[in-house]
Amino acid sequence: MPRRTSDRRPKRPGRRAGSAGESRDAILRAARVLFSRLGFRGTTMRAVAKRAGVDMALVHYFFGSKPNLFAASVELPIDPERVTALLAARPSAPGVALARYYLEHLFVERSEAISATLRAGLGDPECVPALRALIERTLVTAAAGTLGAKDARLRAELAGALMVGLFVNRCIVGVEPLASASVEQLVSLLAPALDALLGAGAQVQQRGDRS
Amino acid sequence: MPRRTSDRRPKRPGRRAGSAGESRDAILRAARVLFSRLGFRGTTMRAVAKRAGVDMALVHYFFGSKPNLFAASVELPIDPERVTALLAARPSAPGVALARYYLEHLFVERSEAISATLRAGLGDPECVPALRALIERTLVTAAAGTLGAKDARLRAELAGALMVGLFVNRCIVGVEPLASASVEQLVSLLAPALDALLGAGAQVQQRGDRS
Numbered sequence: 001m002p003r004r005t006s007d008r009r010p011k012r013p014g015r016r017a018g019s020a021g022e023s024r025d026a027i028l029r030a031a032r033v034l035f036s037r038l039g040f041r042g043t044t045m046r047a048v049a050k051r052a053g054v055d056m057a058l059v060h061y062f063f064g065s066k067p068n069l070f071a072a073s074v075e076l077p078i079d080p081e082r083v084t085a086l087l088a089a090r091p092s093a094p095g096v097a098l099a100r101y102y103l104e105h106l107f108v109e110r111s112e113a114i115s116a117t118l119r120a121g122l123g124d125p126e127c128v129p130a131l132r133a134l135i136e137r138t139l140v141t142a143a144a145g146t147l148g149a150k151d152a153r154l155r156a157e158l159a160g161a162l163m164v165g166l167f168v169n170r171c172i173v174g175v176e177p178l179a180s181a182s183v184e185q186l187v188s189l190l191a192p193a194l195d196a197l198l199g200a201g202a203q204v205q206q207r208g209d210r211s
Numbered sequence: 212m213p214r215r216t217s218d219r220r221p222k223r224p225g226r227r228a229g230s231a232g233e234s235r236d237a238i239l240r241a242a243r244v245l246f247s248r249l250g251f252r253g254t255t256m257r258a259v260a261k262r263a264g265v266d267m268a269l270v271h272y273f274f275g276s277k278p279n280l281f282a283a284s285v286e287l288p289i290d291p292e293r294v295t296a297l298l299a300a301r302p303s304a305p306g307v308a309l310a311r312y313y314l315e316h317l318f319v320e321r322s323e324a325i326s327a328t329l330r331a332g333l334g335d336p337e338c339v340p341a342l343r344a345l346i347e348r349t350l351v352t353a354a355a356g357t358l359g360a361k362d363a364r365l366r367a368e369l370a371g372a373l374m375v376g377l378f379v380n381r382c383i384v385g386v387e388p389l390a391s392a393s394v395e396q397l398v399s400l401l402a403p404a405l406d407a408l409l410g411a412g413a414q415v416q417q418r419g420d421r422s
Binding site: 192 | 375376
């Protein structure tokens with residue numbers, strides 16, 4: 001994964017002497033850049049303070065520990081409200097819109113953030129609890145709230161699994177023909193599977209379910 | 212991910228002085244352990260030679276370069292023949308057997324190998340081409356060969372994506388309720404989606420497909 005260097009602006013320590021809120025935001029921005037670039041283990045509280053242009057003590061004051069700082073700084077690449085809106089717009093068959101949103105927007109615009117989240121989860125067991133809590137609290141809760149189906153949380157996580165694996169196979173490993181397949185082709189193949197996972201169109205689903 | 216230490220046996224250099232085939236096997240075994248433990252970048256040809264108890268020149272003689280050594284040493288955690296047999300056993304609805312095989316066997320018995328493969332793919336762009344070629348050549352070719360559906364290779368890769376993401380969400384990140392869900396419950400939710408992705412029971416599928 002190439003690393004962007006656009007975030008390497010010269011520090012402006014004078015600007016950060018403002019309110020507590022500004023310092024806190026500066027620390028979070030610095031933490032996001034460093035966790036994404038160096039991983040959980042490679043990032044120190046000291047380096048975050050330095051990059052944010054604040055005193056180390058302030059980082060400890062606001063966040064206490066590195067796992068807490070990670071939990072506060074990590075941003076899921078997926079907007080729960082957007083996912084909720086897509087699910088609610090057409091509850092009987094959300095798969096088409098959902099697949100299109102992932103393939104056309106998330107996988108293109110948030111590719112680096114998705115890679116960073118995956119690398120954090122796979123590479124650093126210490127940051128997994130924070131990542132897990134965040135996913136459960138935001139994305140799964142939001143999606144499950146709009147699904148009428150039984151096992152709504154579990155179903156939301158299974159649909160999420162399909163999109164995680166799709167990102168790995170298409171955008172990271174790049175297996176063919178998946179990597180070169182058009183969005184249209186993929187949407188048409190993915191939508192029925194997403195609908196089945198999410199419990200949409202239950203009667204269609206049950207037919208393939210049991211022997 | 213905790214690292215197993217069971218492979219840290221004392222070296223027995225005397226035994227490796229045998230045939231060329233034995234040396235080659237020893238190098239591959241050493242490479243597998245080191246790539247899995249240290250990643251692609253952290254593994255040197257020198258360290259592989261040392262662990263295998265052979266001369267550096269022999270590693271270069273057999274494999275030429277580190278990417279070549281990686282490509283030769285990487286083992287997919289999934290047996291293509293087993294997957295082919297599962298697909299062929301019940302072509303109209305292979306999802307149940309496939310989901311059960313992944314959840315009961317692969318995710319349990321090959322957990323460490325799957326993690327290592329994922330870490331390699333995500334962490335080391337240099338080893339991605341070897342990984343990609345291996346997946347395309349073995350797993351996708353085998354699975355696609357037994358699927359009658361149009362787009363068989365693409366469909367095989369999409370079903371694989373679901374299982375990759377399932378492993379990440381259930382076994383690595385451990386989101387709940389997915390991590391604690393029973394195999395039975397997951398099989399019943401996954402099977403229709405796998406059948407849809409693989410093009411099994413095509414008429415069931417098309418109904419959910421378009422608006």
